[in-house]
Amino acid sequence: MTRFTFTIAATDGKARTGRIAMRRGTIATPAFMPVGTAATVKAMKPESVRATGADILLGNTYHLMLRPGAERVARLGGLHRFMNWDRPILTDSGGYQVMSLSDLRKITEDGVTFASHLDGSRHLLTPERSMEIQRLLGSDIVMAFDECPRADAPREIIAASMRMSMRWARRSRDAFDGGGEHAQAAALFGIQQGALDEGLRDESAAALQDIGFDGYAVGGLAVGEGQEAMFGVLDFAPGQLPADKPRYLMGVGKPDDLVGAVERGIDMFDCVLPSRSGRNGQGFTWDGPVNLRNARHAEDSAPLDPRCACDACTHYSRAYLHHLIKSGEILGAMLLTEHNLTFYQALMAAMRAAIAEQRFAAWAAMFRRDYASVAALTA
Amino acid sequence: MTRFTFTIAATDGKARTGRIAMRRGTIATPAFMPVGTAATVKAMKPESVRATGADILLGNTYHLMLRPGAERVARLGGLHRFMNWDRPILTDSGGYQVMSLSDLRKITEDGVTFASHLDGSRHLLTPERSMEIQRLLGSDIVMAFDECPRADAPREIIAASMRMSMRWARRSRDAFDGGGEHAQAAALFGIQQGALDEGLRDESAAALQDIGFDGYAVGGLAVGEGQEAMFGVLDFAPGQLPADKPRYLMGVGKPDDLVGAVERGIDMFDCVLPSRSGRNGQGFTWDGPVNLRNARHAEDSAPLDPRCACDACTHYSRAYLHHLIKSGEILGAMLLTEHNLTFYQALMAAMRAAIAEQRFAAWAAMFRRDYASVAALTA
Numbered sequence: 001m002t003r004f005t006f007t008i009a010a011t012d013g014k015a016r017t018g019r020i021a022m023r024r025g026t027i028a029t030p031a032f033m034p035v036g037t038a039a040t041v042k043a044m045k046p047e048s049v050r051a052t053g054a055d056i057l058l059g060n061t062y063h064l065m066l067r068p069g070a071e072r073v074a075r076l077g078g079l080h081r082f083m084n085w086d087r088p089i090l091t092d093s094g095g096y097q098v099m100s101l102s103d104l105r106k107i108t109e110d111g112v113t114f115a116s117h118l119d120g121s122r123h124l125l126t127p128e129r130s131m132e133i134q135r136l137l138g139s140d141i142v143m144a145f146d147e148c149p150r151a152d153a154p155r156e157i158i159a160a161s162m163r164m165s166m167r168w169a170r171r172s173r174d175a176f177d178g179g180g181e182h183a184q185a186a187a188l189f190g191i192q193q194g195a196l197d198e199g200l201r202d203e204s205a206a207a208l209q210d211i212g213f214d215g216y217a218v219g220g221l222a223v224g225e226g227q228e229a230m231f232g233v234l235d236f237a238p239g240q241l242p243a244d245k246p247r248y249l250m251g252v253g254k255p256d257d258l259v260g261a262v263e264r265g266i267d268m269f270d271c272v273l274p275s276r277s278g279r280n281g282q283g284f285t286w287d288g289p290v291n292l293r294n295a296r297h298a299e300d301s302a303p304l305d306p307r308c309a310c311d312a313c314t315h316y317s318r319a320y321l322h323h324l325i326k327s328g329e330i331l332g333a334m335l336l337t338e339h340n341l342t343f344y345q346a347l348m349a350a351m352r353a354a355i356a357e358q359r360f361a362a363w364a365a366m367f368r369r370d371y372a373s374v375a376a377l378t379a
Numbered sequence: 380m381t382r383f384t385f386t387i388a389a390t391d392g393k394a395r396t397g398r399i400a401m402r403r404g405t406i407a408t409p410a411f412m413p414v415g416t417a418a419t420v421k422a423m424k425p426e427s428v429r430a431t432g433a434d435i436l437l438g439n440t441y442h443l444m445l446r447p448g449a450e451r452v453a454r455l456g457g458l459h460r461f462m463n464w465d466r467p468i469l470t471d472s473g474g475y476q477v478m479s480l481s482d483l484r485k486i487t488e489d490g491v492t493f494a495s496h497l498d499g500s501r502h503l504l505t506p507e508r509s510m511e512i513q514r515l516l517g518s519d520i521v522m523a524f525d526e527c528p529r530a531d532a533p534r535e536i537i538a539a540s541m542r543m544s545m546r547w548a549r550r551s552r553d554a555f556d557g558g559g560e561h562a563q564a565a566a567l568f569g570i571q572q573g574a575l576d577e578g579l580r581d582e583s584a585a586a587l588q589d590i591g592f593d594g595y596a597v598g599g600l601a602v603g604e605g606q607e608a609m610f611g612v613l614d615f616a617p618g619q620l621p622a623d624k625p626r627y628l629m630g631v632g633k634p635d636d637l638v639g640a641v642e643r644g645i646d647m648f649d650c651v652l653p654s655r656s657g658r659n660g661q662g663f664t665w666d667g668p669v670n671l672r673n674a675r676h677a678e679d680s681a682p683l684d685p686r687c688a689c690d691a692c693t694h695y696s697r698a699y700l701h702h703l704i705k706s707g708e709i710l711g712a713m714l715l716t717e718h719n720l721t722f723y724q725a726l727m728a729a730m731r732a733a734i735a736e737q738r739f740a741a742w743a744a745m746f747r748r749d750y751a752s753v754a755a756l757t758a
Contacts, residue, residue, distance in 0.1 A: 316463060
């Protein structure tokens with residue numbers, strides 16, 4: 001069986017489509033990975049997630065190390081068996097979420113000590129421990145451990161942080177490679193840092209390629225810098241990374257973010273947006289996002305999106321979804337999460353087809369026109 | 380098409396098994412009706428509820444009249460279409476929940492005025508309005524409007540309340556019969572009152588039979604009187620009601636309540652217990668209830684119940700269910716609700732088979748031994 005093979009089937013401008021072949025399954029790219037934070041994509045059974053078209057899920061090292069704990073998951077047969085998902089899983093390194101969720105952080109060259117947001121217990125996360133946790137979980141795509149500073153920090157802070165992340169990337173590579181059987185079966189991705197600075201991004205990309213990874217993530221974006229600044233970085237960052245390896249934009253994003261990023265050469269994405277906003281009553285459609293809390297939907301017998309084949313759109317009215325969301329019913333979260341994940345996968349499939357048929361620019365222009373123009377009127 | 384036919388296929392002692400044939404489907408009895416309070420069985424898609432074996436759901440007039448409103452449901456094509464359930468639905472009259480949930484109630488001979496627990500708005504519920512709401516919802520089995528006093532109230536209060544409920548039953552019958560097409564398609568059940576008093580129960584049963592209904596409910600139980608007192612009433616109440624009509628014990632109950640009530644001649648049940656306790660982390664098994672919050676399940680790789688064919692028991696460990704419940708994950712509520720409704724339907728199917736094969740007493744003894752003896756040890 002192949003450990004990790006990335007094949008580009010077609011390119012159109014900077015956009016590419018292809019597939020990643022791994023032991024547990026094949027991932028069509030550009031790919032969107034639903035987020036299964038705590039060993040579940042919230043409000044979805046795994047077979048329903050698969051039915052939306054997802055080839056791979058993301059799991060969060062930070063959450064899983066705290067609850068139920070990586071050693072416990074390992075004793076129970078690994079994350080795939082624990083959560084009943086037999087296809088590939090990518091795990092993040094914990095680095096980003098330690099910064100955004102935990103308390104009382106202290107960062108040294110060794111790693112990060114922090115207090116759990118659940119119970120205040122003290123933990124240490126280092127490149128070596130992050131690799132060990134991801135191995136214990138049985139991750140298929142392991143992310144190097146990095147630090148992600150604020151994008152608006154002074155350049156010298158960004159530079160120093162990036163250089164430490166590159167030293168941590170080296171330690172991650174070494175620790176991963178020492179993981180025995182798991183290293184023979186899984187892949188390791190490096191993460192480019194450098195915030196919005198082209199020179200630092202270039203230095204980071206070079207450092208990562210010196211080490212060598214199966215894929216490369218563009219890290220440190222989607223942290224509040226806005227779409228224009230993010231696209232500004234994506235105008236150069238993917239080109240700094242190897243063309244023959246997958247490029248993964250972490251934590252992104254809105255549908256129009258995905259289209260603009262694919263246009264700039266990105267192959268993989270993850271984001272909580274479709275699931276989280278579904279729980280909050282927002283449904284994504286080809287005409288833009290729809291807020292089902294809005295009273296205008298209270299007697300609307302039309303489906304959320306007549307072009308969607310998901311269960312929410314084929315069996316229920318906007319009026320019913322409005323009622324469920326207003327009433328705080330779990331079924332509302334279930335149906336809108338299913339719809340949004342179906343929409344995201346349909347969006348990725350449409351992009352893959354447009355790239356394969358060399359009509360991506362025209363497709364993207366059409367998408368933007370429909371998505372932006374009607375949204376303001378109908379939400 | 381038959382409007383309402385109750386056929387008893389077999390009896391065993393006081394227990395009976397048979398079926399109710401209606402326009403929208405057939406209901407095997409003894410039947411358990413999952414509760415779809417606000418036009419959804421919480422945390423379940425309707426096709427999943429059906430897959431557990433449910434032939435009929437219960438909807439709550441009180442909740443639906445307040446949100447989304449009966450007229451709105453009617454404009455959207457009725458409750459079946461609104462919630463995507465095409466089999467029979469029984470609706471309660473709103474009487475009981477006005478008493479237990481609303482504020483600022485005032486009861487007169489005309490009906491009950493009350494303030495919504497959602498927004499404080501004032502509403503009037505009378506026998507005529509209750510029939511109108513249930514007609515607007517498109518209910519298949521309509522319940523007469525009644526008042527349910529505290530079981531420990533003085534006898535003269537219980538008696539006066541019961542006699543008013545009997546006058547309301549007459550008005551319910553008249554209003555239902557004036558409902559045009561709906562009255563030709565739906566059934567109307569009367570509700571016996573009289574708390575724990577055999578004489579009052581007898582008087583109530585006689586009054587209801589003078590009016591004439593398609594089925595008869597034993598009301599005013601499961602309000603805190605305890606199983607022994609409830610069984611005490613069930614030792615005589617079903618026998619006061621017509622043998623050739625379904626007998627429905629409202630709001631009951633725990634698995635052992637159901638077994639004892641079937642043993643005493645009850646044919647239909649509804650209760651929020653399997654769904655509500657599922658959301659709270661309690662799973663029902665043939666060995667008794669299991670509290671999955673308990674730390675003893677944290678590393679238990681065994682299924683919740685190896686004899687159960689539901690998704691929760693075939694694909695997940697107790698350890699995973701424990702993790703989901705401890706983490707407040709929606710999937711925990713989904714899986715445990717599905718399991719508990721599957722268990723309840725399996726329990727009803729087992730009772731139907733035991734009655735049909737004239738071995739109900741032996742079956743019930745075996746059930747009680749297994750259910751009670753291990754529960755305390757494993758919960």
